[in-house]
Amino acid sequence: MSTTAAYPAPAQAPAPESGQAPAAEFGHAPGQAWNPTPGPAPVTEGRALGLSSLVLGLVSIFAGWTFFAPVAGLVTGIMALSREPANRTMAIWGIVLNAVMIAGWVLLGLLFVGLGLALVPFAFVL
Template identity: 45%
Template sequence: MTDTTSTPTAEQPSATAAPENPYAAPRTESSAPASASNGFSIASLVLGIASIPTGWAIAGILAIVFGFLARSREPQGRTMSTWGIVLGFVGTFGWLVVAILGFAIAAPFALWGMGFGWGPDFFDVF
């Protein structure tokens, strides 16, 4: 009987070693690992949420700025930064929507009480 197993030599690669991928990026030992920090996107989302109930326009503006910074620097936090931008715009310009709705609701009552000669006056109804 002959021995069919042999120990690998320097020229012969080990059977258990994985072959090297020719398409893999070259490994560099000097580069630091990429950090998965979502600081700007989290700040954008928190400030966007806080700007709505508090009415602080500066929080909404900061949410918009941090959101756009996060979209360019943190691709993994894209969803949070998008929501931060949207909520920042709502918090900053939401007062404008509320004012327009308030005027639209109050205008008929103001015109009704002015008495232009058409329709009943306010006190004529009661």
Template identity: 50%
Template sequence: MTDPQLNRPSSAYVGDTTQPAGSTYGASEPKTLSVVALVLGLASIFIGGSILVPIAGIVVGVMARKREPAGRTMALWGIWLSVAMLALWALLWIVAGGLILAAIGLAASGA
């Protein structure tokens, strides 16, 4: 069946392939916060002794999990990397402080 005015098949039998105005095919949800959380998590591995970078990674990662469901995996990786590095650096600072206090105690005792 053809449309006599346009000399083309009627849309009643052929799927309408037109795209609604204002939308695009393959448009994905924004993942900016998730990417930032992941980058901060990775950066916290390489920036030694910084407390601010892992804390920022955790905060941005939690915000990303709430706002960007499409980037949940990246946000979780950013959170876990930041938490792991924050815990590691805290443990290293505690051990270093204990060693310093032990050295002071040994020096004070005269041994």
């Protein structure tokens, strides 16, 4: 008995026609022609405004930057909400962090003004 007769020959895929690549190798449909030079890269949406708002908010809280960095972060976060809809989460977090930092600066300023006004009667005592 022959060993080749017991096992059938494996089925082979048809050879690609000229100008076509195998479907599994390049991810093309079997009848689609293979193009070795792809078109331009797809355009990705910008992330600069939302990311800068988030970074300014984080750095303002952890590094204690001035009053102007959270204001700039708040403005860029609001601009990112309308210009970068795919980047909405970063923009919202940037707005929240910058608003918290601005509120902290405002409360600190009110505290200094309140303490200053409370100490005014004692300032004229000689």
